[in-house]
Amino acid sequence: MEASALTMTTELRAKLANILARKSSRAGEFTLSFEPAVFPLNLRAQFTGYVRIALEIGCGWGEYTRAWAAMHPQTLVVALEKKLARVLSSSRTQKQERIENIRYMVLDVAWFFEGVFAPGQFDEITINFPDPWPKARHHKHRFVSPDFAASLAHIAALQGKLTFATDNYAYAREALTVFEASPMWQNDNGSFIVRSEISGRPQSYFETLHRAEGALIYFLQFSRQELRS
Helix, strand or coil: CCCCCCCCCHHHHHHHHHHHHHHHCCCCCCECCCCHHHCCECHHHHCCCCCEEEEEECCCCCHHHHHHHHHCCCEEEEEEECCHHHHHHHHHHHHHCCCCCEEEEECCCCCCHHHCECCCCEEEEEEECCCCCCCHHHHHHCCCCHHHHHHHHHHEEEEEEEEEEECCHHHHHHHHHHHHHCCCEEECCCCCCCECCCCCCCCCHHHHHHHHCCCCCEEEEEEECCCCC
């Protein structure tokens, strides 16, 4: 990674906070607030009324996010989405459904999480059906990499859970290889084993669509470990 919470200067941290603040100022009442003095974000200190904190990377229109949050009212859900229109839409529906425990962030996953979140923040991290960029010339756009796995480990709590869902076999295999190679993540299902179902888990729009088309779904499940030597 080019920068981290440990190496980021005060000036760069303030600049990042201001950029995110401008993005969020247009994104509705349920977005996170950003102040350089309290950046990177310590959500555990800011939201003391919640037992657990979860992160969803790429929440889309928020159908999974809202369903999961409604099932876990004592968990604060931080939902990242780079498209403002999707955040505004989900936020409006969230208000209508009277769901209180979701906060949004308008953020591209290519940004370095270590500069945004303090260490050990998240008990659960979910990545739902990221764009697989199936053509070989587009593989460079896939965001799963050793650096990405390390960034997620930095912001995950010890024994925090990571779930990666996709219908693309090649992307599942690539992500599985990356997380299996990380000394900070351990496969909950056994080495190089994935699941096709998770009982009680809400379905996202893309999961519903892909299952209707007869596609297989691949769920990778890992837990954050102490650094293995």
